[in-house]
Amino acid sequence: MHSLIYTILVITGVFFGLKLAYVLCTAVVLPATRGALYVSTSRVRISAFVDAVPMKAGQLLVDVGCGDGRVLRQVGRRYGVRALGYELNLLAYLKAKILCLGCRNIEIKWRNFWTADLSDADVVFCYLFPDVMADLGAKLKSDLKAGAVVVSCNFPIPGFSAKRVLRPGNSLHNDPIYVYHF
Numbered sequence: 241m242h243s244l245i246y247t248i249l250v251i252t253g254v255f256f257g258l259k260l261a262y263v264l265c266t267a268v269v270l271p272a273t274r275g276a277l278y279v280s281t282s283r284v285r286i287s288a289f290v291d292a293v294p295m296k297a298g299q300l301l302v303d304v305g306c307g308d309g310r311v312l313r314q315v316g317r318r319y320g321v322r323a324l325g326y327e328l329n330l331l332a333y334l335k336a337k338i339l340c341l342g343c344r345n346i347e348i349k350w351r352n353f354w355t356a357d358l359s360d361a362d363v364v365f366c367y368l369f370p371d372v373m374a375d376l377g378a379k380l381k382s383d384l385k386a387g388a389v390v391v392s393c394n395f396p397i398p399g400f401s402a403k404r405v406l407r408p409g410n411s412l413h414n415d416p417i418y419v420y421h422f
């Protein structure tokens with residue numbers, strides 16, 4: 241009986257500890273992420289983007305705000321391309337590092353992507369927040385090479401017209417995924 245109570249207390253403690261870590265890690269970086277919380281894109285939605293944007297060996301995918309790195313892993317597995325993720329949230333960064341252990345084509349940086357040079361990227365993936373999309377458009381326009389593809393989950397980039405808008409039918413949320421050719 242005692243060991244059962246002990247086990248329940250430990251599980252509850254770990255659960256609340258993780259929740260607290262999420263809240264703290266998110267709150268600390270909120271001024272820098274400007275509202276983009278650590279929320280993951282579903283596998284169905286990533287698959288829709290991966291199907292719609294084929295990549296070739298040697299190309300580079302960058303996820304600006306990569307969360308647990310799931311986009312990098314799914315694209316890396318499908319096309320064998322190089323994948324680089326920037327992530328400021330410490331909890332998400334550590335999870336991404338652990339989940340990407342052994343993936344030699346994936347790199348995760350605990351760094352603010354606004355100060356990074358994205359000029360090597362062939363495809364940029366983002367799932368951020370409406371408030372930052374106009375600034376993001378300006379940064380991508382100044383950084384990216386001609387022909388680079390930008391994929392934005394949920395939120396359009398003001399001033400740019402999307403080449404395609406995906407709405408994966410079998411996903412839980414039917415929010416759009418915008419595909420831009422720069």
Ligand SMILES: C[S@@+](CC[C@H](N)C(=O)[O-])C[C@H]1O[C@@H](n2cnc3c(N)ncnc32)[C@H](O)[C@@H]1O
Binds near residue numbers: 272279281308328368
């Ligand atoms: C909505 S989540 C998306 C995660 C992942 N891309 C996905 O689709 O599953 C947005 C992530 O971007 C990160 N982020 C926001 N602004 C950032 C910045 N300036 N530099 C690095 N990471 C940032 C947040 O911490 C958060 O984890």
